[in-house]
Amino acid sequence: MDEQQATTPSDQPEATPPVRVLIVDDHPLFREGLKAALESAEGVRVVAEAERVADVPGAVARSRPNVVIMDLSLPDGSGLEAVRRLCTQEQAPPVLMLTMSDDDGNLLAALQAGARGYLVKGAGREEVLHAVRTVAAGGAVFGGEVAGRITALLAGAKMREAGQLFPELTAREAEVLDLVARGHDNRRIARELVVAEKTVRNHVTHIFEKLHVATRAEAVARARDMGLGDSATP
Structure with missing residues (x-):
């Protein structure tokens, strides 16, 4: 009788390691649903969850x-800030934005921050899985509802006024933010807008709250990331 050839572990084909996913979102039910959708597919594993930028x-x-699947709006700040911080690290994992916002300003800011993908919540399971696998493999992917706008945005074909880029701000707050990004202090802004300096301070406080930033430097960074303050002066 012929001897059966022994099979050693080295003879077995190596299994492809799963795509490891970190979900960053402050809504537990959404995280739970997204995790279930991802892990229902072969080769994807959610290895961690987080709720805050910190x-x-x-x-x-x-x-x-x-x-990393990242929401835009987090309790302690913008997911864009988390993307920027990650991109400064060596061998940082790529980020796929998954957010409610399909606003042009947020899309452009995500690209400039270093995100490798951008989907709007409500995308189907297969679209999200495709995006995760594409980004993990080194590619970039954008939902159909935003992809068509990217070329125009990057070419500067869209108007870049602060009011469009930061729709959460009032027209006056957007005007103040633009002047802040140009390097003007409150006194100079007050002179240019012909208002009291106290009024400018109030506007700046509201801007900080709405943009989820804690310092003037952070506000300037957000504004300049969006193309404001190009004519900045000392």
Whole structure:
């Protein structure tokens, strides 16, 4: 009788490791549903979850994801800030934005921050899975509802006024933000707008609250990321 050839572990084909995903979103039910949708597919594993911008670096260090799925609006700030911080790190995982906002300003800001994909919540399971796998493989992917606007945005064909880029601000707040991004202090802004300096301080406070920033430097960075303050002066 012929001897059966022994099979060693090295003879077995190596299984492809799963795509490791970190979900950053402050809504537990949404995270739960997204995790279930992702893990229902072969080759995708949710390895960690986070709710806040401050939680992202630690979660990335502990779980070593291949892809970070990031919401735009988080309790302690913008997901864009988390993207910018990640992109300064060596071997940072790529980020796929998954958000309610299809606003042109947020889309452009996400691209400039370094996001590799942008989907609007409500995208189907297959679209999200395709995006996760594409981004993990080094590609970039954008939902059909936003892809057509990217070329025009990057070419500057759209108007870049602060009121369009930051729709959460009032017209006056947007005007103040533009002047802040140009490097003007409150006294100079008050002179240019012919208002009291106290009024400018109030506008700046409201801008900080609406943009989820804590300092003037952060507000300037957000504004300049969006193309404001090009004529900045000392």
